[in-house]
Amino acid sequence: MNDRGRRVLRLDSLGRVEGEAALHLRVRDRSVTETHLRIYEPPRFFEAFLIGRGHTEPPDITSRICGICPVAYQMSACQAIEKACGVTVDGPVSELRRLLYCGEWIESHALHIHLLHAPDFLGRADVVGLARDQRAAVERGLRIKQAGNAILEQLGGRPVHPVNVRVGGFYRVPAPAELRPLAERLRQAREDALETVRWVAAFDFPDAVCDHDLLALCDPGRYAVDSGTPAVMAARKQGRALREFPVSDFEEHVQEGQVPHSTARTATVDGRRFLTGPLARYAISGRWLHPVAAEAARNAGLGDPARGAVCDNPFRSIVVRAVEVVQAVEDALRIIDGYEPPPRPAVQVLPREAAGAGATEAPRGLLYHRYALAADGTLTEARIIPPTAQNQTAIEEDVRRAVQARLDRAGPDADEEELTLLCERAVRNHDPCISCAAHFLDLTMDRT
């Protein structure tokens, strides 16, 4: 705080990076006039890094963008390259991909729910405080995460940055006997995951409504993870109408723009603010949840997903994530039970001069890749639009609403510590990729 009436709140989260403002708020006369969240930039670096490389390289290179969701990057990259080359991967290889992806969902969601998000609802500063008096819950979260990790280790070849994934499939596929120990762990994880749904469902949730359009893949008959067509559900005030567009048209619909005279960016679908991630998936794919996951959702107060229930309180995203963990565990068990090894671990993918786009559901939302190839497979264009970049405008709006509501109640002297926590919570609801491996969330607040 300084003495010119311009107050600066700084939250230096890990002491690792100084002076990086990740969230900037401007407040004038009891109104929030500007919210600016600075987020995920690595894809720009990787896009440039990819040009001139071979068409088989994107899965490996882009998996290094993110230590939390390497599989998502691999899967979207594979799909885009395979589309460009006119190849379809289906059958057991496709099922194994989905199994690998389930492992990542389990890991990523378990981490966010138990270690990051839950402390917000239980009045703890962080998971360390939580571990002191709810040790069993934290241990349960770690166990669930380990089950996901075991899938990555088995199928991906190692727990971080899986090396067994290639364009067209895998380098090596497991024998059914190798997957059996996974099934045992997953059955334990199912009990843990259901307990976690009950645990988070009992939290107190602040009243909040997000009125964004919702964007997720839609694959009628199943909860879309690694397949489906981009679908937009209009916001409640627009009547929740559902429309789809082909992934090849993604960049015509989803656009990132620059705010004039600012470094701020916006993201829109067909000109409107939107959200991707668990709330969007639940709204669009909820009717295809596994019966056990659907029942958990109903019991957790999320409405009846079979009848198209929509959860529009962003704070309840923790419940949706918990339900998605159950879904991913059930899905993984189903795949393992029905698994018969494919005759070949991968389909041959020969290059040709073409472009292709692919999209899958990363844990935090739709992840889009597009590549253009020369005849020999050399990459001439690369475009990556991660979910957090798409969610930026929606997250900023959630923060603005939360702070504005607080200012309306408490007036201009609202406690800064409380406002900081509120901002963090509004951001944390969406588990954003702030920036991989450079650890910061600095909040600055200008008040005049």
Next chain:
Amino acid sequence: VSGRVVVIGVGNPLRGDDGIGPAVVEALRGRVPDDTVLAVSDGEPARLLDLWRGADTVVVVDALLTSPARPGALHTLTPAEAAGRARGTPSTHGFGLGDCLALAEALGRLPQRLVVHAVEVADVELGTRLSEAVRSALPELTDRAAASVRQAYARDRGP
């Protein structure tokens, strides 16, 4: 019977100097007993807890961002000192070693012996190159880690 010794290089080789931990682990290959576990980690706590499960001695090598920075300056920290670094993050992507150590302490999962060797870094922008100052510190940092491993084995053999 010697206890398990685990060396973990924490960091991201694609973030400039943040790659120093993994670089030290590379440099240790061939310089430590064969049954020493050499691992790299992005700092995600659940995986770190898994890595040192059952270990008697854990040697962690990490990058340290300080302000003002003296790039290349070396530090050897106890778990308590390393855990004292601030925490709290909105994202699964923001966890670091400090959080992990504090969590491990709360869960009673700190290994019997854990030491952190760290170097103050200059640049963690995207890129695969270590800065000059940090590259110059690599040999001594590697020596310190190797010495910690030697001590662990010497202790296990006993007097």
